[in-house]
Amino acid sequence: MDSPERRFVSLKEAADLLGVHYMTAYRYVRHGQLEAHKEGGIWVVAVDDLLLFQSKQNDSKKPLIQTSQMIQDVRSSIWRDRLEACLLAGDGSGSWSVLEAAIDSGAEFVDVYLDILAPAMAAIGERWHAGKLEIYVEHRATGIATRLVARLGAKSAHRGRTRGVVLLGAPSGEHHSLAISILADVVRLARFEVHDLGADLPNETFLSAVHHSNGILAIGISANADESRSAVRDLIVQLRNVIDQDVRVFVGGRAINSMAEAHQLGADEWALDARSFVVALDRILKGK
Numbered sequence: 001m002d003s004p005e006r007r008f009v010s011l012k013e014a015a016d017l018l019g020v021h022y023m024t025a026y027r028y029v030r031h032g033q034l035e036a037h038k039e040g041g042i043w044v045v046a047v048d049d050l051l052l053f054q055s056k057q058n059d060s061k062k063p064l065i066q067t068s069q070m071i072q073d074v075r076s077s078i079w080r081d082r083l084e085a086c087l088l089a090g091d092g093s094g095s096w097s098v099l100e101a102a103i104d105s106g107a108e109f110v111d112v113y114l115d116i117l118a119p120a121m122a123a124i125g126e127r128w129h130a131g132k133l134e135i136y137v138e139h140r141a142t143g144i145a146t147r148l149v150a151r152l153g154a155k156s157a158h159r160g161r162t163r164g165v166v167l168l169g170a171p172s173g174e175h176h177s178l179a180i181s182i183l184a185d186v187v188r189l190a191r192f193e194v195h196d197l198g199a200d201l202p203n204e205t206f207l208s209a210v211h212h213s214n215g216i217l218a219i220g221i222s223a224n225a226d227e228s229r230s231a232v233r234d235l236i237v238q239l240r241n242v243i244d245q246d247v248r249v250f251v252g253g254r255a256i257n258s259m260a261e262a263h264q265l266g267a268d269e270w271a272l273d274a275r276s277f278v279v280a281l282d283r284i285l286k287g288k
């Protein structure tokens with residue numbers, strides 16, 4: 001896999017974290033004070049650059065947003081390392097205890113999924129890629145992670161009205177279902193109704209699910225293995241025959257790295273991760 005990732009937030013999120021209006025944050029970018037670049041038409045800012053910007057602002061006596069954010073990041077990395085160690089050791093109950101401790105110490109569910117569990121799995125994937133891991137260890141860790149997600153999902157579930165239906169799945173030949181489960185829970189936490197169809201789904205099954213779902217806001221197709229791209233393209237061609245024009249088709253996952261690639265596969269949109277996906281869904285909902 002790639003080198004350890006930098007975390008990015010949208011400029012809107014950056015503005016919220018800084019406690020300023022979006023246009024103010026945009027001005028920082030225009031004036032070269034804050035590093036940002038465009039991804040799929042959306043300005044994004046690396047968290048490191050945001051923290052650097054903030055530290056430079058210290059003198060101006062503005063309240064420091066994210067001393068707490070920095071602390072949170074450091075905490076997350078500690079929990080993530082502990083979780084990774086438990087997952088590698090095949091220690092299921094220890095793994096759950098790490099997540100419980102993180103939650104007890106104030107971590108949000110979204111952060112547990114995305115800043116602790118997902119990076120711990122990514123680190124295990126890197127070890128596997130570097131040939132430093134027996135393959136069974138990765139499979140065992142995935143089994144534990146799947147059970148962790150089930151427990152987290154039960155703990156974080158909420159009742160009440162939802163804001164629209166989002167269908168998630170992966171096409172035939174694509175076996176990474178854990179990523180979809182995590183994505184699904186994070187989108188649920190943002191109060192969307194998610195139909196998680198899982199991985200390795202024949203096209204006709206996907207189409208049938210679409211046919212039987214009312215009020216679909218968006219469809220998200222996940223692809224983590226590079227060889228799944230053509231299956232994604234095929235699926236989207238078929239989906240176009242059955243979906244309403246205003247249903248947005250998203251693609252995402254480790255095999256798809258930009259909006260341009262998403263468009264080449266026939267999708268309307270791409271999102272880097274679950275947080276940006278939720279931001280995009282919010283935007284679509286507002287435009288309705």
Ligand code: B12
Binds near residue numbers: 117226250273
């Ligand atoms: C567990 C795992 C497996 C398990 C999957 C079991 C399961 N039930 O899910 C098994 C063992 C089956 C497996 C198989 C393979 N794997 Co694998 N796997 C992983 C691993 C370690 C974790 C995946 C995971 O669940 N991560 C947790 C998720 C939540 O993290 P995430 O990727 O950051 O997810 C975010 C985004 O991707 C995004 N996202 C994901 N989907 C979507 C969809 C939409 C619409 C949107 C908007 C966003 C979005 O949002 C998520 C949340 O923020 C990853 C390593 C990694 N970096 O993740 C490798 C990894 C994905 N696998 C990889 C590979 C190469 C394979 C194999 C080809 C290996 C092989 N030679 O057999 C096969 C492919 C099988 C297939 N055809 O699908 C590579 C993929 C590289 C690439 N791009 O091609 C990775 C990155 C490992 C590596 N470092 O090289 N794998």
